[in-house]
Amino acid sequence: MTWPDNGASAAARQQMAAALTEGRVSEWTEAFAAIPRHVFVPRFYQQDTTGAWQSLTWGDPGYLEAVYSDEALTTQLDDQGVPTSSSSQPSVMLRMLEALDAEEGHQVLELGTGTGYNAALLSHRVGDKAVTSVDIDHGLVKAAGGHLDTVGLRPFVACADGAQGWSGRAPYDRVIATVGLHSIPWPLLDQAAPEAVIVVPLGYGIVRVTVTGPGHASGRFLPIPAYFMARRSNGAAPRFEEAARQQPTDTIVPPADLLDRLKFPASLALPGYVSCSWKDSDGNLESVGLWTPDGSTATAHVSGAVRQCGPRRLWDTVEELAESFTGTPNLEDFHLMITPAGQVVSYGAAGGPSWALPATP
Numbered sequence: 278m279t280w281p282d283n284g285a286s287a288a289a290r291q292q293m294a295a296a297l298t299e300g301r302v303s304e305w306t307e308a309f310a311a312i313p314r315h316v317f318v319p320r321f322y323q324q325d326t327t328g329a330w331q332s333l334t335w336g337d338p339g340y341l342e343a344v345y346s347d348e349a350l351t352t353q354l355d356d357q358g359v360p361t362s363s364s365s366q367p368s369v370m371l372r373m374l375e376a377l378d379a380e381e382g383h384q385v386l387e388l389g390t391g392t393g394y395n396a397a398l399l400s401h402r403v404g405d406k407a408v409t410s411v412d413i414d415h416g417l418v419k420a421a422g423g424h425l426d427t428v429g430l431r432p433f434v435a436c437a438d439g440a441q442g443w444s445g446r447a448p449y450d451r452v453i454a455t456v457g458l459h460s461i462p463w464p465l466l467d468q469a470a471p472e473a474v475i476v477v478p479l480g481y482g483i484v485r486v487t488v489t490g491p492g493h494a495s496g497r498f499l500p501i502p503a504y505f506m507a508r509r510s511n512g513a514a515p516r517f518e519e520a521a522r523q524q525p526t527d528t529i530v531p532p533a534d535l536l537d538r539l540k541f542p543a544s545l546a547l548p549g550y551v552s553c554s555w556k557d558s559d560g561n562l563e564s565v566g567l568w569t570p571d572g573s574t575a576t577a578h579v580s581g582a583v584r585q586c587g588p589r590r591l592w593d594t595v596e597e598l599a600e601s602f603t604g605t606p607n608l609e610d611f612h613l614m615i616t617p618a619g620q621v622v623s624y625g626a627a628g629g630p631s632w633a634l635p636a637t638p
Contacts, residue, residue, distance in 0.1 A: 280316045280427050281335045289345035290314070297347065297371050305374050308401040309367065314344050317394035317424045318364045321350040330358055352392055353417070362417055364392050365455055369483075369503050376485045376499055377476045379403050379451040386449040386468070387411070388439030388477070389456035389505075393421030399453075400430045408432035409446045411439050440637050442468045449473060457505040459548040460620045460634035461613075466492060478505040479622075479634070480544025484613050492617040498608045502541060513572035515551075516586055520566075520574045525582040528592060530599040532565040532577040538605035542598050543567075545611075545622050545632045547591060567591055601630045 294310035297303075315335065321343070322330045330351075333340045343350065349369075353362035374395075379385050381403050387396055390412035399408045405425075410432055412418050418436040425431060435443060439454065440462040447468035454477035461477060466488065469475065473488045475496075483503050486496030535543060535552055543550060552567040568574040573587030575595075583592045601624075612623050623631040 293345040308398045312397045317392040321352050373476050377451050377453050383450040385451045388454035390421045393424045396432050400432045405430045405432040409443050410434045411437040413438050460637050462637040481541045482608050494615040498611045500609045515568035516574040520584045520586045523584040525584050527581050528583045530596050539598050546594050548635050
């Protein structure tokens with residue numbers, strides 16, 4: 278097993294592992310200290326002050342510090358310069374792995390192989406023969422296999438749609454996803470063992486559920502917000518020009534609320550929504566835009582002017598959310614209940630707001 282390494286990278290690895298746990302005991306500290314992240318992220322991209330992407334590799338100034346920082350790193354861009362894969366923020370990875378509670382003897386399924394770093398951490402903990410990892414991107418799977426082989430780990434890695442799981446190695450005691458989902462795909466529930474734990478990103482949060490029976494599971498969201506690359510799918514582009522031609526209506530909801538306190542509940546009420554913002558020359562927020570895969574689009578200006586177009590009036594939903602939450606809601610107060618009839622997220626006590634999640638295609 279050989280890879281670029283030196284005293285600085287070894288020390289950085291140990292320091293990151295210790296910093297992630299902030300002095301508390303974690304069963305995953307050893308894995309983070311042992312697995313060299315730089316092997317799985319031999320190149321990543323950062324934007325410069327002009328917004329242009331610059332690549333960094335081993336030996337470049339700042340490379341090692343960034344790889345062993347608590348930051349997500351963009352690892353792949355498409356032809357238009359849009360990020361399509363990343364190495365997740367290590368502290369979020371740690372919290373998800375701790376919530377997964379995987380240990381030796383568990384069969385683990387991972388959706389979203391990406392660089393292979395998370396599969397390596399899992400393999401260190403439960404043994405590589407117990408880990409199954411799938412990703413829809415053939416190039417990523419091939420590269421991840423090489424990274425894993427370099428560090429002497431050989432979990433089962435396959436190119437496949439993660440939403441379909443991998444039935445050939447089921448049942449799984451633990452299921453984890455490192456790709457954003459709108460709901461938990463039913464094949465994952467079918468392939469889960471009794472009392473299996475599933476930890477996946479839903480919207481701008483992370484949910485942990487326990488399988489309680491065939492087609493049944495329940496749990497709650499972790500207290501930390503998160504954003505993961507969405508599962509790849511087709512969706513309409515925003516229709517801002519069309520929205521600008523619409524007659525404005527008034528709102529009393531500050532546009533900044535969508536970017537802050539309402540960001541997570543909006544991701545439940547408007548699955549797959551994307552937002553952006555515009556600022557004035559002084560850097561102050563001027564307006565926000567949002568759109569959903571069906572082409573619905575809305576803009577909200579700090580003056581209170583709202584313009585909307587498409588099949589759904591998105592800002593109307595934002596206003597409903599603003600009425601439901603007087604402050605910033607705690608993510609751990611959101612619960613997910615799964616039955617054969619569907620998946621529903623509810624907030625707080627019985628009778629509180631709830632949202633039916635769309636089936637994952």
